Amino acid sequence: MNNTNRNQLGCDRKEDLVAYLYGEASASERASFERHLNECDDCGVELKAFGRVRDDLSTWQVGFAPRTEFVPPKAKMDLLRELIGMFPVWARGLAMAGAAAAIVLMALSVYGNRTDGLGSAGLSEQQVQAMVSKAVSDERAKIQQQYQTELASFKTQLAAEHQAQLQLANAEHQAKLEAVKVGLRAEIRKANQQNGSLRSFFAVEEDRSYPWGDSR
Amino acid sequence: MDISDDQIIERTLAGETDAFSLLVRRWERPIYGLSLRMLGRDEDARDVCQETFLAAFRNLRKFRGDSKFSSWLYRIALNACHSRMRKRGNVVEQSIDLEDDEGRKFELADDDAELMPDRMQRDQLAFQVRKALHALPPEMRQVIVMKEYEELTFAEIADILAIPVSTVKSRLYTGLQQMRARLEKFRTAL
Ligand SMILES: [Zn+2]
Numbered sequence: 001m002n003n004t005n006r007n008q009l010g011c012d013r014k015e016d017l018v019a020y021l022y023g024e025a026s027a028s029e030r031a032s033f034e035r036h037l038n039e040c041d042d043c044g045v046e047l048k049a050f051g052r053v054r055d056d057l058s059t060w061q062v063g064f065a066p067r068t069e070f071v072p073p074k075a076k077m078d079l080l081r082e083l084i085g086m087f088p089v090w091a092r093g094l095a096m097a098g099a100a101a102a103i104v105l106m107a108l109s110v111y112g113n114r115t116d117g118l119g120s121a122g123l124s125e126q127q128v129q130a131m132v133s134k135a136v137s138d139e140r141a142k143i144q145q146q147y148q149t150e151l152a153s154f155k156t157q158l159a160a161e162h163q164a165q166l167q168l169a170n171a172e173h174q175a176k177l178e179a180v181k182v183g184l185r186a187e188i189r190k191a192n193q194q195n196g197s198l199r200s201f202f203a204v205e206e207d208r209s210y211p212w213g214d215s216r
Numbered sequence: 217m218d219i220s221d222d223q224i225i226e227r228t229l230a231g232e233t234d235a236f237s238l239l240v241r242r243w244e245r246p247i248y249g250l251s252l253r254m255l256g257r258d259e260d261a262r263d264v265c266q267e268t269f270l271a272a273f274r275n276l277r278k279f280r281g282d283s284k285f286s287s288w289l290y291r292i293a294l295n296a297c298h299s300r301m302r303k304r305g306n307v308v309e310q311s312i313d314l315e316d317d318e319g320r321k322f323e324l325a326d327d328d329a330e331l332m333p334d335r336m337q338r339d340q341l342a343f344q345v346r347k348a349l350h351a352l353p354p355e356m357r358q359v360i361v362m363k364e365y366e367e368l369t370f371a372e373i374a375d376i377l378a379i380p381v382s383t384v385k386s387r388l389y390t391g392l393q394q395m396r397a398r399l400e401k402f403r404t405a406l
Binding site: 015018024050054057058069070 | 233244249252258262266273342349364365369382386400
């Protein structure tokens, strides 16, 4: 049993033996090692023993591999776009809060890319921070404006309908509006949370007042 | 149909992120096999598989194509295996999954040995092989796993581990020697 050690001490052809064993020796190396085998019993014994070990190893076969679930991380953006597309036209101004979240996500992925390698734009953390702050505030201004405009036009529209229609129609409209508001509040809360986590992530100090701040 | 790994990488980097799943389908089997034999547990192997492909996707731009994509992937997977082993303090022997592919438990039964001598002996041997493999230091285990099961060449293994070919050979030699000693001990005990 201990001839393994003897061989290690007694013969310096162990790398040749391994190359020969796995069929990775060149023709001349093979011939040379075969000549050596005629003279060295230890190598012959070891070669056989290693062959047995290899046979033993082959008893562990992996019959299957579970399917790896892989979702490219980018798909989140598309998901958000689809979500916004689901809102009725007049409500999209509010839903743009979701777009702010998309911007945040995009900014995050720029930052992530820098550290992870994808993108490798070579941006400094400060640059990314500035980009994020600017993107967030730009988007917020845009959303606020769109929100005001659409809300104003909606109010006008609603007032006109108020006058034109009876209380029944009004009640119907209120109910509809309420339902949409519930959905939007949830969406805005989500967007705000995402905004919040980004802000704390970068510790960007910003004005926290939102036109829809009461929806929290 | 025979789109190369490099072509898929190009398409992925060009924004066609879904193309990457072709690489996942192509390489999940070897990566799972490698991880399973390194860690011994199906659950860990699945996790490593997942981590490996996610890390590869995120770092795809860092892949320069100096070596094969598969070598790069193996390297990521081995790193994931090593960090998992470090986390649990490399208590490998206790954590070997004593189940075969169909979920049957390995048992070192001697009562039934006469009933199905071949099958029992084969199961016991397979169990001993796992144990012997997991008793090896990870540096040797990974070389044996890559050579025996992934059938990589010495040069490929050297590239993946960033070590000289001669080191690959000597680790294989020492690993086989230790395996031999353990398995021969088991055989004489039978
Ligand atoms: Zn010799």
